[in-house]
Amino acid sequence: MKKLILVSALSLCSINVFAEVAVIINPSNASSVDADTIKKIYLGKSKSFSNGDKVNPINQDGTSVADEFNDKVVGKSSSQLNAYWSKLVFTGKGTPPEKLTSDQAVIDFVAANGNAIGYVDSAKVTDKVKVIATF
Incomplete structure (x- = not known):
């Protein structure tokens, strides 16, 4: 019985680890975007x-x-990405994307801005945005 409870608990925890990420844009945006373009x-x-x-x-x-x-x-860890952007900002060659704190904040921003692109947990997607890719 203890093993069954442990396996169940571990299974529930692992579901979050393998959550799909949905890349979203405003529904009025008719652009096509592939994985390589999203990375760029x-x-x-x-x-x-x-x-x-x-x-x-x-x-x-x-x-x-x-x-x-x-x-x-993107193919980088968060710390690698922060270092990458720090270098670009320091040399004047770029500005990192704005950061928001939640899936809902990203959905609301993308829904309100026709030129926005963002990403959220695929389970949180609403009809206010259009999914263009999942990873």
């Missing part, structure tokens, strides 16, 4: 959507979703 946007190497409109990327600050996104999409 979040590294400051791409500044516009496929239709030429300026992109406004939004990061999450210190959340497990941010860690998952950085690992799966």
